[in-house]
Amino acid sequence: MPTRQLRIVIINSVPHMEEDHDPVAHAQSQHRAEALRHGLTEAGYNIIAALPADLSLPDQIARLQPDMIIIEAESDARDVLEHIVIATRDERRPIVMFTEDDDTSSMEAAMAAGVTAYIVAGLHSERVKPVLDVALARFRQEQKLLTELSETKLKLAERKLVERAKGVLMARNGLSEDQAYQKLRGLAMNKNLKLSDVAQRILDAEDLLG
Secondary structure (H helix, E strand, O other), rough: HHHHHHEEEEEEEOOOOHHHHHHHHHHHHHHHHHHHHHHHHHHOOOOEEEEEEOOOOOHHHHHOOOOOEEEEEEOOOHHHHHHHHHHHOOOOOOOOEEEEOOHHHHHHHEEEEEEEEEEEEOOHHHHHHHHHHHHHHHHHHHHHHHHHHHHHHHHHHHHHHHHHHHHHHHHHHOHHHHHHHHHHHHHHHOOOOOHHHHHHHHHHHHHHHH
């Protein structure tokens, strides 16, 4: 995916001035937000929305379909993480969190919620692109591993079905293991089905017959 086509949603969970009553912290938050947006703009990313961390977030994410989610958070971002879990439950996306919270438990909670990269303090506009590039590469690698793991589990499950169906044919028809396999294979070819689908049908029939 080319950098300049990357569609980004920014989620801001930093308190407003009237909420935190801390001018220094507010100024730091503003500086971080400006550095982030400047870095994104300079790198050519497409910021399609800046959203508050509220109950409408899952619906907004589903509507906008961003390629990446960026979270701005000072500390204790549990609420936004809960919304993120819901918003990305059915379709995972790379998520980068920029925060001032260096607490280990906060980082672990963020990673468990699906955050790809957890960046603490020191945000400079020139760092934004390298951070997002690494996060995107890591996300793609994780997705590849998850896909491979899912495919491996599926193959093992299918193999177990075939072995059980072979056992049924061997017991029912007095066939050898090789003969049972060849019968399964022939049925699959004749019906244009996967071997595991034929095996499942044989097992279902066996269950019905008792």
